Every structure is written in C-alpha cells, then in structure tokens.
Amino acid sequence: MAKTPVSFTLNGSPRAAFADPGQNLLEFLRRDVGDLSPKFGCGQGTCGACTVTVDGETHLACLVLAQTVEGRDVGTASGLARGAQLDPLQEAFMDHFAAQCGYCTAGMLISARALLDRNPRPTRDEVVEAISGNLCRCTGYEPIIAAILSVAEGRARA
Amino acid sequence: MTVHRGRGFAAINYPIGMNLGGDPSQALVHSNPDGKFTVALSAIDLGQGMKSVTRQIAAETLGVPIEDVYVDTADSDTGPHDMGSFASRGTHRMGNAVIRASEEARQVMLEAAAEELEVDAGDLVTDGRGNIHVKGAPSRTITTMAAAQAAQFRQGRTIAGRGIFLIPLSEVDPETGEMSPVTTFAHAAMLVTVEVDDETGEVTVTDMQSAYEVGRALNPKLVEQQLRGGAWMGMSHAAWETTEPYYPSRDHGPEDFNTYLMPGPGDLAPHHISILERPAEDGPYGGKGPGEMCANPVLPAVVNAVYDAVGVRIDELPVTPEKVLRGLQAQGGARPRQAL
Numbered sequence: 001m002a003k004t005p006v007s008f009t010l011n012g013s014p015r016a017a018f019a020d021p022g023q024n025l026l027e028f029l030r031r032d033v034g035d036l037s038p039k040f041g042c043g044q045g046t047c048g049a050c051t052v053t054v055d056g057e058t059h060l061a062c063l064v065l066a067q068t069v070e071g072r073d074v075g076t077a078s079g080l081a082r083g084a085q086l087d088p089l090q091e092a093f094m095d096h097f098a099a100q101c102g103y104c105t106a107g108m109l110i111s112a113r114a115l116l117d118r119n120p121r122p123t124r125d126e127v128v129e130a131i132s133g134n135l136c137r138c139t140g141y142e143p144i145i146a147a148i149l150s151v152a153e154g155r156a157r158a
Numbered sequence: 159m160t161v162h163r164g165r166g167f168a169a170i171n172y173p174i175g176m177n178l179g180g181d182p183s184q185a186l187v188h189s190n191p192d193g194k195f196t197v198a199l200s201a202i203d204l205g206q207g208m209k210s211v212t213r214q215i216a217a218e219t220l221g222v223p224i225e226d227v228y229v230d231t232a233d234s235d236t237g238p239h240d241m242g243s244f245a246s247r248g249t250h251r252m253g254n255a256v257i258r259a260s261e262e263a264r265q266v267m268l269e270a271a272a273e274e275l276e277v278d279a280g281d282l283v284t285d286g287r288g289n290i291h292v293k294g295a296p297s298r299t300i301t302t303m304a305a306a307q308a309a310q311f312r313q314g315r316t317i318a319g320r321g322i323f324l325i326p327l328s329e330v331d332p333e334t335g336e337m338s339p340v341t342t343f344a345h346a347a348m349l350v351t352v353e354v355d356d357e358t359g360e361v362t363v364t365d366m367q368s369a370y371e372v373g374r375a376l377n378p379k380l381v382e383q384q385l386r387g388g389a390w391m392g393m394s395h396a397a398w399e400t401t402e403p404y405y406p407s408r409d410h411g412p413e414d415f416n417t418y419l420m421p422g423p424g425d426l427a428p429h430h431i432s433i434l435e436r437p438a439e440d441g442p443y444g445g446k447g448p449g450e451m452c453a454n455p456v457l458p459a460v461v462n463a464v465y466d467a468v469g470v471r472i473d474e475l476p477v478t479p480e481k482v483l484r485g486l487q488a489q490g491g492a493r494p495r496q497a498l
Contacts (some may be wrong), residue, residue: 046415097383100205128423135415138205140390141423143383 011079028066048134051107077106100138159357164467168458172451177339184238193303219260221284246447253442259321359479374444388452396460469493
C-alpha cells in the first residue's frame with residue numbers, strides 16, 4: 001500500500017513526512033521524522049519511554065497511528081529546551097540526579113511537563129499519578145518525584 | 159482482616175570484584191597538545207557514574223583541574239582491556255588503574271615542565287588549577303598547557319601513562335575449598351518496617367533505615383543515587399519481581415512488562431540512608447564499590463520483617479501474597495512475634 005503524507009507540528013515547527021499504513025507514531029518520529037528523543041522500550045504501551053504529547057495531552061507514541069497526527073501538534077522531549085535554555089524540569093532533573101541510564105528520562109520529562117502545564121502546583125500524589133505510566137529501573141523514582149515537585153513549588157534553578 | 163506490622167533487620171558483607179581467572183582493569187592516559195588529558199578505558203558507564211568518578215580520580219592524581227580531563231569509554235573493542243562494569247568493581251578496579259596511569263603521565267608532565275623551567279622534576283608541584291611550579295617558589299611556574307605543548311612540539315616527548323590493576327586469580331585449595339577471592343568488602347545494615355495483610359497476604363514495605371559503608375564516598379551524590387535506586391530494586395526483588403514464580407517451572411512466568419510485576423512510584427517506602435566512610439586501604443583514594451550491595455540487605459530484612467509481623471518464614475523470593483497466605487494457613491493464622 002502507498003505511503004501517506006502526514007503534515008503536523010512538531011515542537012512548534014511545521015513538519016511533513018510519509019507514513020506507512022499502520023505505522024505507529026514512535027517509529028514514524030524516530031525513523032521518518034528524525035526525532036530520536038522518544039525511546040522504544042516495550043512497543044506495547046507499558047513502559048512509557050515513548051511518551052509524547054498530542055495537542056497537549058500525553059500519549060504513548062507506540063500505540064498511536066502516525067496518520068492520526070495529521071494537522072495536530074506533537075510535543076517531544078527534544079522540544080523542551082529553547083536553544084541553550086533548558087526547561088526548568090530538565091535543570092531540576094540534573095540537580096536532583098533524577099536520571100541514571102537515561103532511557104526513561106525523555107518520557108518522564110514529557111509526563112511531568114504535561115502535568116505542570118495543566119496543574120502548576122500538583123501534590124506529591126498527583127506527581128506520582130502523572131508518572132505512574134513511566135517505568136524507571138535505576139532511580140527508585142524518589143529523585144524524579146523530588147525534581148518535579150521542586151519545579152512545581154518554584155524552587156528550581158531559574 | 160488485620161494488618162500486622164513487623165520489623166526486620168539484616169546486615170551484609172559485599173565482596174568487591176570477582177575471581178574468574180583474575181580481575182584486571184587497564185587504563186591509558188595521555189595529554190593532548192592543548193594540555194588537557196584524555197583517559198581511555200573500557201569500563202562502560204551505564205549511568206552509575208563511571209565516567210564522573212574516573213574523571214575525578216584522574217584529575218586528582220594528575221594534579222590538573224577536572225575540566226581538563228576527558229574520559230573516553232567509547233569502544234571496548236579498541237580501548238584498553240577491562241573485565242566490565244559489574245560486581246561493583248568499577249570504582250575499585252578501574253579507579254586504581256586510572257591512578258597508576260595518571261601517576262605515570264604526571265611524571266612525564268613534570269619532566270617536560272622541568273626541562274622548560276631548567277629545574278629538577280622532583281622539585282615541582284602542581285596546584286590543581288593548571289599550573290606547575292617549583293616547590294616553595296611559586297613564581298617559577300609553567301602552565302600544564304605550556305608543558306604539554308613543549309613536550310609535543312619542542313621536546314618530542316609523549317605525556318602518557320599506562321595503568322593496570324589486577325587482583326590475581328585465587329586458586330581454590332582442593333582439600334579445604336579455601337580461597338581468597340577478594341581484597342575488599344563493603345558493608346551494609348538495614349532495618350525495614352512492613353505491613354502484612356493477613357486476609358490478602360499482601361506485604362507493604364513502609365519504611366527503610368539503612369547504613370552503608372562504602373570506603374570513601376568519592377562522589378557523595380553519585381553514591382546516594384546508587385544506594386537509593388539500588389535499595390528500591392532490592393525492595394522490588396523482595397516483594398515483587400520474579401521471572402519464574404513457580405521455579406523451576408516456567409508456569410505463570412511473566413513474558414513482558416504487562417505481567418512482570420514491579421513497584422511503581424506509588425509504592426515507595428521512605429528510605430533514610432546513612433553513608434559511613436571507612437577508606438579502604440587498597441581502594442582508589444579509599445573508595446570501594448557501592449553498586450550491587452545497595453540491593454542486598456533489603457531482601458533478608460523484608461523476609462525477617464514478615465516473620466516478625468505474622469510468624470511466617472518465607473525462604474523463597476519474592477515474598478508473594480500466595481506464599482504468605484499459604485504460610486498463614488499452615489500455621490493456623492498470624493502469629494505476630496514483634497521481636498524488634
């Protein structure tokens with residue numbers, strides 16, 4: 001079957017690429033668009049490493065059909081920094097040693113950013129809920145929770 | 159239904175490194191024409207901080223700013239040989255190799271500087287800020303960059319060093335089984351509190367108090383990171399994780415992340431960590447290895463805490479609700495001990 005052109009916005013910039021029929025958004029972003037920040041962990045919607053936003057709402061890119069983002073706004077971790085200016089969450093993750101191997105980090109950041117965008121002052125329970133779909137093997141989660149809360153409470157490095 | 163609270167204690171000795179044909183690590187250090195140093199090694203950084211800690215060790219030994227050291231772990235095919243990043247051996251084995259390589263490179267660097275300053279290399283000291291000067295005469299000085307450039311372009315000298323650290327194979331005595339496979343142990347003790355539901359069999363770890371003895375904590379934040387994440391993994395192994403729940407049968411074994419149970423961010427227990435520093439005699443600047451042993455004390459402590467809470471002694475991990483319920487059934491209900 002023929003490939004389909006998909007036009008969408010990636011981190012605020014218009015992009016277009018050809019998607020295979022049935023291709024998922026994760027593979028599309030990584031292979032055809034060239035954004036390697038969403039990670040392939042399990043490919044079945046369990047690990048959260050491929051978390052992206054579509055129109056501001058978090059989705060697991062491995063479970064989204066690439067063609068469905070036509071005309072929509074996709075956000076990935078590579079869009080968090082503005083040039084050399086890191087997102088406060090990225091700064092906080094560094095300050096709190098919230099990454100080790102780094103494989104979950106991009107998905108964690110997206111889940112956390114989406115939470116803070118809709119709820120700038122979440123409780124600890126709300127932070128836990130927001131990242132409950134993101135598996136981390138290294139940190140024991142506590143440094144990640146602490147990093148997100150530090151931004152929520154406005155204590156992050158400017 | 160009653161929730162029983164129990165406390166369990168465990169202490170461990172953890173041997174650093176392994177004994178499979180000897181345990182060597184090699185490092186190579188050389189200066190670049192700009193006076194910065196490259197440390198080449200094959201100890202892979204999996205996020206545990208191998209590059210950070212070897213960078214610190216190299217800078218400290220060379221006597222140069224940490225910004226002037228680059229650690230290259232790019233390729234274990236072409237880099238100097240290392241046994242690998244496992245057995246909590248990285249900091250201890252590779253750290254010692256980096257010290258030796260850096261000492262050799264430092265000596266050449268001082269000889270190059272001595273030739274430029276027309277003094278004896280034995281009279282030179284480094285200030286750790288990128289300068290080499292005559293001991294007691296700081297005005298007789300040369301930058302490490304100038305020394306490196308002189309070595310490179312005028313003296314025809316390579317500022318480089320080789321280092322190997324080897325714990326030789328310890329043969330097993332065929333009569334007694336005795337051997338001495340390790341030179342350094344790290345230590346840990348842990349007290350956990352659990353709650354055991356005698357209707358569902360569920361075990362919840364509600365608090366962890368630990369003390370870890372790690373030699374010298376060469377990078378305290380990295381040490382804490384290892385301990386916190388590793389203890390979480392221990393808690394996960396104690397109460398959740400298994401690939402063969404009915405070992406040796408593979409029945410009901412998980413096949414993917416949907417069926418492989420792990421605690422999530424909502425299942426954390428507060429963990430209060432004390433880091434004890436007792437520098438190891440043969441460790442790099444006293445460091446040992448805080449890797450695997452982070453997880454080890456949690457498992458027996460949880461098992462002991464379940465015994466304390468309901469009197470059921472579990473001897474196969476993980477402590478699943480099924481095992482707890484079968485144990486409760488066999489002894490006719492909970493028998494709280496609450497000895498701790």
